[in-house]
Structure formats: C-alpha cells, structure tokens
Amino acid sequence: SQQGEEDPQALSIQEGENATMNCSYKTSINNLQWYRQNSGRGLVHLILIRSNEREKHSGRLRVTLDTSKKSSSLLITASRAADTASYFCAAPMNRDDKIIFGKGTRLHILP
C-alpha cells in the first residue's frame, strides 16, 4: 500500500537554484516526514511537520503541509552539488504507528 506519492519522480536543476518536491498522501495523518537517501543506502531523516503546522524551516529546507489538500512540499534553497540524492516523504498509515514511504524524487544538481 502507498501512503505518500512524490512529484516529480526526477528533477535536474542548476547549482544555486531552488528545488521543490511535492508529496501527496491519502489518509488523515498526525505528521509527515521527509528523508534523504544517498547512493541507494540508508535514509537520513530531514524534517518532521505536524498536522497542526503549516510550514517549518530547517537550514536551507522549507516544508509546507496542506492537510485540506493532503499534500506537502519540500523546498531546498540555494542548492548544492551535495544535495544530489533521492528524497522521500513518509507518513503514518491511518494514524497507526506504521510509517509508509513514497517512491521518492531523484534530485540531480548540475554544476
């Protein structure tokens, strides 16, 4: 079963530009999380936004959440080569503790 669905599937931008990735989900949630994956190995947690929050910042990351549209976006400002990775949104399934991941957005930063 799929909870989060990222869009676009792949994104290439020039270094220094901003990158925006979107995530849509299906059921009511109490929080949504974004993760990054480098080189097909373990994922690293980036940020968590709660259902009563609309926007959250962490360094160059900005996450928004629209519970009415069941969508979230991740914005990376002033992108760097090191930001090249796959980005996943994850949300609990039906308020259960089980977290389900989307298929991810592959971000490539061009020099």
Added chain:
Amino acid sequence: GAGVSQSPSNKVTEKGKDVELRCDPISGHTALYWYRQRLGQGLEFLIYFQGNSAPDKSGLPSDRFSAERTGESVSTLTIQRTQQEDSAVYLCASSLSHAGNSYNEQFFGPGTRLTVL
C-alpha cells in the same frame, strides 16, 4: 555502536537457496521496520515490529519471506528458496516509538544488498 547495523552488507546467493539477513536496532527502540528497495525504486514496506505486539506482516510479498524479532533486540529477515526477483537492497530501520505515537524519526541501517544469481 550508536546506529542501526545490518549484516551482511552484501550477499550473493544462488537461486533456490535460503538467506538470512540480520538487523541490530538502536538500543531502546521499540519499533523496527524492514523494507525492500529494488534498483532505482522506492521503499517497499515488508514488516513492522512494535514492542511485544504481533508484527504487521502485511507487506511481505510471499510466504517465502518471514521475519522474527526477539523482544526489542535483533531481528532476522529470512527469504527461502530465493528467486532472481528477490535481488534488492534490504533496509532495516528502528525508532523510539510508542503505540499511537508516530512522532519519531526512523534511523536506518546501511542495508544489505542481496543478489540472487
């Protein structure tokens, strides 16, 4: 160690053989997840352990797949009679999680890359 560890890091096996993958979660983490990730694909949920509750096995793709966890410690994922389609990276994650509370990030291990010839 402070993080989630998995072993082996790489496993090459022949079709039809059984394999066992191991995950050592962070001490004190009650929740443990197994995922499968095929090349260039997203994470496919396999199984979820939460404390002493019955595991959620809803993601296991076939009865050739099984997993065990003793208490809140080590977990093993077993694949019997492996097929070429089982080739993937198998990721384990743990979180400090209590029933009804999902406000906890998952900490991932480095994964086991399984290749079935």
